[in-house]
Amino acid sequence: MSEELICITCPLGCHLTIERKGDDELLVSGNRCPRGVKYANEELLSPKRMVTATARVLRLPQESQADSLGLVARLPVRSTGAYPKETVGDLLQAIYALEVPVPVKRGTVLISNFKGSGVDVIASRTLLE
Amino acid sequence: MKDLFFDAVVIGGGAAGMAAALELDAAGLSCAVIEREEQLGGILTQCIHNGFGLIEFNEELSGPEFAERIEEKLQGTNIRSFTSTTVMELDAGSENKVLFCYSALWGVLRLSCNAIVLAMGCRERNRGNIRIPGDRPAGVYTAGLAQRLVNIEGYVPGKDIVIIGSGDIGLIMARRMSWVGCKVHAVVEILPYPSGLTRNIVQCLNDFDIPLYLSHLTTNIIGRDRVEGVEITPLENGALMSDKAFTIPCDTILLSVGLVPENELSRMAGVELNPMTNGPLVDSMLMTNVPGIFACGNVLHVHDLVDYVVEESRRAGKYAAQWLKGRRPVREVRVKAGANVRYLAPVRVDVQADNKLYMRTLIVKNDAVLEVRVNNRVVKSIRKNHIQPSEMIQLQLSPKDLESVLSAPDPVVEVSIN
Numbered sequence: 214m215s216e217e218l219i220c221i222t223c224p225l226g227c228h229l230t231i232e233r234k235g236d237d238e239l240l241v242s243g244n245r246c247p248r249g250v251k252y253a254n255e256e257l258l259s260p261k262r263m264v265t266a267t268a269r270v271l272r273l274p275q276e277s278q279a280d281s282l283g284l285v286a287r288l289p290v291r292s293t294g295a296y297p298k299e300t301v302g303d304l305l306q307a308i309y310a311l312e313v314p315v316p317v318k319r320g321t322v323l324i325s326n327f328k329g330s331g332v333d334v335i336a337s338r339t340l341l342e
Numbered sequence: 343m344k345d346l347f348f349d350a351v352v353i354g355g356g357a358a359g360m361a362a363a364l365e366l367d368a369a370g371l372s373c374a375v376i377e378r379e380e381q382l383g384g385i386l387t388q389c390i391h392n393g394f395g396l397i398e399f400n401e402e403l404s405g406p407e408f409a410e411r412i413e414e415k416l417q418g419t420n421i422r423s424f425t426s427t428t429v430m431e432l433d434a435g436s437e438n439k440v441l442f443c444y445s446a447l448w449g450v451l452r453l454s455c456n457a458i459v460l461a462m463g464c465r466e467r468n469r470g471n472i473r474i475p476g477d478r479p480a481g482v483y484t485a486g487l488a489q490r491l492v493n494i495e496g497y498v499p500g501k502d503i504v505i506i507g508s509g510d511i512g513l514i515m516a517r518r519m520s521w522v523g524c525k526v527h528a529v530v531e532i533l534p535y536p537s538g539l540t541r542n543i544v545q546c547l548n549d550f551d552i553p554l555y556l557s558h559l560t561t562n563i564i565g566r567d568r569v570e571g572v573e574i575t576p577l578e579n580g581a582l583m584s585d586k587a588f589t590i591p592c593d594t595i596l597l598s599v600g601l602v603p604e605n606e607l608s609r610m611a612g613v614e615l616n617p618m619t620n621g622p623l624v625d626s627m628l629m630t631n632v633p634g635i636f637a638c639g640n641v642l643h644v645h646d647l648v649d650y651v652v653e654e655s656r657r658a659g660k661y662a663a664q665w666l667k668g669r670r671p672v673r674e675v676r677v678k679a680g681a682n683v684r685y686l687a688p689v690r691v692d693v694q695a696d697n698k699l700y701m702r703t704l705i706v707k708n709d710a711v712l713e714v715r716v717n718n719r720v721v722k723s724i725r726k727n728h729i730q731p732s733e734m735i736q737l738q739l740s741p742k743d744l745e746s747v748l749s750a751p752d753p754v755v756e757v758s759i760n
Contacts, residue, residue: 267492
């Protein structure tokens with residue numbers, strides 16, 4: 214049984230045909246360069262995704278009431294690397310559970326080495342207030 | 343009213359405006375950036391997804407990170423930035439150019455200057471622009487507005503979502519809405535192929551099993567107070583198959599149907615626009631038909647990467663600085679969009695300078711050839727592995743490439759793709 218994938222490494226978008234030869238070996242055809250084989254292996258054997266989301270910001274009550282116009286309500290965050298696709302939901306839940314006090318600097322590690330994956334979650338902007 | 347003078351004023355404090363201002367400052371000129379939002383950074387601050395900066399910083403960054411990296415370069419310069427400030431009037435007719443601005447922070451400002459860089463970016467097309475029939479209930483948003491609500495203001499605009507148009511912003515919002523717990527029921531595209539990148543089709547739609555309806559038209563929006571559903575009709579050979587129409591129940595519709603450069607101020611100043619791009623027609627120094635008014639970034643033409651916006655805007659800033667110091671193009675010729683080329687920017691090249699052009703094609707093709715002709719004789723030919731309308735193409739033209747222009751009577755430079 215063969216599977217089909219479109220390689221997204223570059224804009225050419227090669228249509229790959231993949232046959233499984235055992236549990237962790239693939240036979241890839243339709244690729245115009247070696248990157249197609251690498252992509253098929255990653256995508257079928259251990260698909261990963263970069264995760265970007267926003268986290269709750271903790272402000273003192275009087276600040277949040279004073280002048281909320283133009284105030285950034287959520288802190289954008291991102292993973293420092295690609296995370297296993299199947300369990301992205303777990304990482305999102307951990308991000309949504311965060312409460313980040315301001316000020317916070319861009320690059321601050323908010324979640325370190327999530328579930329031993331080697332992936333951190335960092336603040337992707339600076340919020341001074 | 344405050345009355346201030348600068349050598350140059352940059353309108354817009356996004357990636358384009360900041361990049362242009364940095365070059366003006368580096369050339370030793372006094373420069374102001376006017377930004378209507380409370381902070382610099384422009385649209386990047388709401389684009390929290392990654393994929394920015396691969397060319398500029400050789401790193402994959404999120405939008406806010408990219409914006410902050412550029413903004414940090416403004417620290418320690420003499421660039422004056424006026425945030426929360428809107429330019430209301432632009433008068434290029436008098437000896438100096440004059441801008442009237444209103445600001446919550448500064449009151450009314452009257453800024454005089456010798457050069458202006460237009461860097462206002464673009465706007466989303468909305469329901470009116472594409473004339474979707476039906477009711478007018480709450481719950482119809484442009485994708486970018488929804489992006490702002492979710493990513494900056496912290497509001498989720500609905501639960502059950504249908505996205506109209508398969509542009510990249512719509513695709514990215516499909517993933518974003520799915521990740522905040524909404525159900526995205528469909529993406530509807532009138533064309534037979536998606537307008538967004540394959541990468542985004544895979545990672546933003548396929549990952550979430552979101553169906554993509556190609557060659558389908560939105561024929562009705564249903565709902566009294568709030569959106570209740572959207573009627574979709576298939577197109578076959580350009581004809582509506584009304585008997586095959588179906589309705590998808592939803593409470594929210596996001597529109598991702600294209601961007602238009604925001605040129606109200608340009609028009610006010612008498613700047614001539616290119617009907618193909620809706621942006622100004624510019625010469626080899628990225629200057630509009632109004633002497634001393636330059637344009638760059640998405641207000642000139644809609645770019646697909648912010649890295650390209652920054653590259654172009656840096657040149658605009660440099661050119662504006664050179665123009666203020668007296669440089670003029672030596673000999674310019676018009677560049678014509680030939681076969682399969684939708685547009686070129688700029689539309690003029692200087693025969694005695696290194697020129698860089700951005701262009702878009704009308705076709706999807708592998709192994710294409712880009713040709714530059716002077717009076718029908720090929721002077722440059724470049725092979726392209728793959729071209730498609732959604733990906734901008736870059737072209738360099740040196741004095742050597744354009745040598746034959748000098749001896750040609752009525753030279754015409756034409757760029758085509760086959």
